[in-house]
Amino acid sequence: MADTSNLDFIYQPIKEKMRDTITHITFLTYIDKLVPVEIDGRYIVLETLTENFAQYITGNLADKMRDAIIKANVGVSDFRLVVKGSRSYGYESAPEEPAYTPPNNLNKRFTFDSFVAGNNLFAYKAALNVADDPAGVYNPLFIYGGTGLGKTHLIQAIAHKILAEKPQLKVVYATCEQFVNEIIDTMFAAKGPDAREKGNRLRQHYRSADVLIIDDIQFIANKKAVQEEFFHTFNELVSRGKQIVITSDQPPKELTALEERLRTRFSGGLVFDIMPPNLETKIAILKKKSFEKQCIVPDEVLTFLAQDSGDDVRTLEGRLTKVIFASKLHECPITVTLAKSALNEAVSEGGAEEITPANVINAVTSFYGVTKGELIGKCKKKELVIPRQVCCYLMCELLSLPLMSIGKELGDRNHTTILYSRDKVESIIAVNDKMAKDIDDIKNIILKK
Numbered sequence: 001m002a003d004t005s006n007l008d009f010i011y012q013p014i015k016e017k018m019r020d021t022i023t024h025i026t027f028l029t030y031i032d033k034l035v036p037v038e039i040d041g042r043y044i045v046l047e048t049l050t051e052n053f054a055q056y057i058t059g060n061l062a063d064k065m066r067d068a069i070i071k072a073n074v075g076v077s078d079f080r081l082v083v084k085g086s087r088s089y090g091y092e093s094a095p096e097e098p099a100y101t102p103p104n105n106l107n108k109r110f111t112f113d114s115f116v117a118g119n120n121l122f123a124y125k126a127a128l129n130v131a132d133d134p135a136g137v138y139n140p141l142f143i144y145g146g147t148g149l150g151k152t153h154l155i156q157a158i159a160h161k162i163l164a165e166k167p168q169l170k171v172v173y174a175t176c177e178q179f180v181n182e183i184i185d186t187m188f189a190a191k192g193p194d195a196r197e198k199g200n201r202l203r204q205h206y207r208s209a210d211v212l213i214i215d216d217i218q219f220i221a222n223k224k225a226v227q228e229e230f231f232h233t234f235n236e237l238v239s240r241g242k243q244i245v246i247t248s249d250q251p252p253k254e255l256t257a258l259e260e261r262l263r264t265r266f267s268g269g270l271v272f273d274i275m276p277p278n279l280e281t282k283i284a285i286l287k288k289k290s291f292e293k294q295c296i297v298p299d300e301v302l303t304f305l306a307q308d309s310g311d312d313v314r315t316l317e318g319r320l321t322k323v324i325f326a327s328k329l330h331e332c333p334i335t336v337t338l339a340k341s342a343l344n345e346a347v348s349e350g351g352a353e354e355i356t357p358a359n360v361i362n363a364v365t366s367f368y369g370v371t372k373g374e375l376i377g378k379c380k381k382k383e384l385v386i387p388r389q390v391c392c393y394l395m396c397e398l399l400s401l402p403l404m405s406i407g408k409e410l411g412d413r414n415h416t417t418i419l420y421s422r423d424k425v426e427s428i429i430a431v432n433d434k435m436a437k438d439i440d441d442i443k444n445i446i447l448k449k
Contacts, residue, residue: 007036009296010044010074017068022061030057031065034081039294042077044069047084054081075291077113103163105173107423109292110156116288118281120150123272127154130243131161134169134211138270140234140244144251145274147403147415148312151247154274155213158245162211172209175416176219179206183226203229207236213245216416217266221257231262244269276311285313286320295324297334304336312402314419319343321397355398355446357409363445364391367438376411392421394442 011034018031030053034046048054057065058081065079112131117124123143130141143151159173174182187199206212212233220226237244248255251273252266277285283299283306290297297320305319326342327334365372368387375387388410395406396418403415410418429436 007039007044010039010076010291010294011036011046013072013074014044014065014068017071018061018065021064021068026061030061037082039076040080043080044076044078045080045082047082049084051083054083057081073113073116073288075113075288103159103173105178105420106156106159107153108160108427109423110153111160112157114288114292115150115153115157116277116281116285118284119278120274120281123154123274126270126272127158128161130245131158131165134162134166134243135241139238140246140266140269142246142248142252142266142269142271143274144248144271146249146276146311148314149274149276150313151274152215152416152419153313155215155245155247159211159213169210170208171211171213172206173213174215175420176214176216177414177416179214179230180219180223180226183229187229203233206233209237209242211243211245212237215247216249217246218248218250218255218258219414219416221255224259227259227262231259231265234262234265238265277313277316279306282306282316285316289317289320290324293320293324295327295334297324301334301336301339304339310402314396315402318396318399318401325398357395357399357401357406359446360391360394360398361409363442364394367442367445376409378411389421389425390439390442392418393425394439394446396422398443398446 015031019027022031030048033053034048034057036044037047038045048057066077069076069079112124112128115124126138126141127143129136130138143154145151156173159171162169162171182202186202214230220230234244246266251271252263255263255266283302286297286302286305290302301323305316305323310316323334323339323342326338330338332338361372361375364387365375368390370384370387374384375391377384391410392406395401395409396403399406403418407413407415407418425435425439429439
């Protein structure tokens with residue numbers, strides 16, 4: 001069961017939305033007297049005084065309550081009622097959603113529910129429209145913007161929604177780096193009698209998609225053979241009425257290292273940019289993340305974290321994570337003073353010591369028994385993959401650095417590789433207790449506990 005104060009923190013915005021939609025008497029009689037008791041998946045469980053009260057709410061206020069929950073945007077989407085002193089009476093306003101397990105290359109957190117649109121409402125609506133009606137009006141959908149602004153989140157949200165609601169459709173998601181490597185390794189570099197067959201299988205994998213999503217298309221720049229292959233894949237899918245979604249760091253017309261025929265086709269659909277979040281959007285993002293972490297962060301701290309944080313949403317989230325980590329480490333409340341200290345230094349029991357990339361690398365290499373050269377090198381041995389991914393994850397969690405800067409520390413790897421590694425470790429520790437403990441042990445090494 002969650003901490004009561006955190007539950008109150010989650011329920012309060014829901015109450016305020018309900019206050020605006022029903023009469024004052026009804027609000028005081030029924031809604032104001034509900035007590036949040038736990039979070040159960042997508043549900044907030046609310047305790048009422050009597051079964052008659054529960055029946056009235058479920059019979060007359062259910063739709064308004066669910067609508068208020070969605071508008072409050074607090075990490076849940078539905079509610080259940082229980083009568084005080086009993087667990088026998090329950091209510092669900094909608095049937096359970098069918099089981100959906102996201103593919104390994106999708107971050108389970110990157111959904112529409114967790115995306116804060118803010119000043120990017122148009123891009124959000126366009127992505128949602130594509131998810132609801134693939135290959136409808138907006139095809140291709142081209143989203144561009146700077147690093148860390150939410151492009152990957154938005155296009156993975158498209159994939160999640162289609163896979164969950166239209167499981168009969170084949171959705172293929174790949175980073176451009178993955179696409180390039182597969183094309184080069186399988187179709188151009190492969191040797192032997194089965195090389196042609198492998199190439200054909202890979203080509204069929206992409207060209208049989210109902211929805212093809214490619215992240216960071218700019219990485220095919222100056223790779224003519226890969227551009228040729230993508231051009232034909234693009235044409236094949238469009239000719240069969242299939243949806244294409246693409247992201248880039250620049251609009252199509254500025255991708256001058258790409259062939260004109262590709263840029264023309266990218267421009268032929270709907271082109272949207274992701275704008276850097278304004279201050280209000282940053283605060284909303286931080287509030288959303290604090291709800292997800294079930295952590296109470298005062299408004300003044302959220303405002304402090306949002307200010308002077310740059311435009312990178314990932315950096316913004318990293319600042320919040322670092323402050324929450326410091327609060328748990330020292331068992332003290334989150335204040336602006338603590339936030340200032342946490343963002344400038346990591347304080348251990350032995351005193352103040354700044355966490356640097358070198359600290360993280362040294363801790364990881366020590367824990368896994370590998371060298372720095374092996375860690376940041378290009379060798380793809382299995383015994384090096386996990387340490388490398390863990391290092392990416394910890395740098396993202398503990399350092400207030402952009403992904404590109406982390407990539408430079410780890411052998412000039414690009415930001416998509418860093419993001420993939422971070423998300424991969426997050427998905428593992430969510431279900432693997434041993435990995436979660438290993439991460440905690442490495443953190444203790446870093447903090448010299």
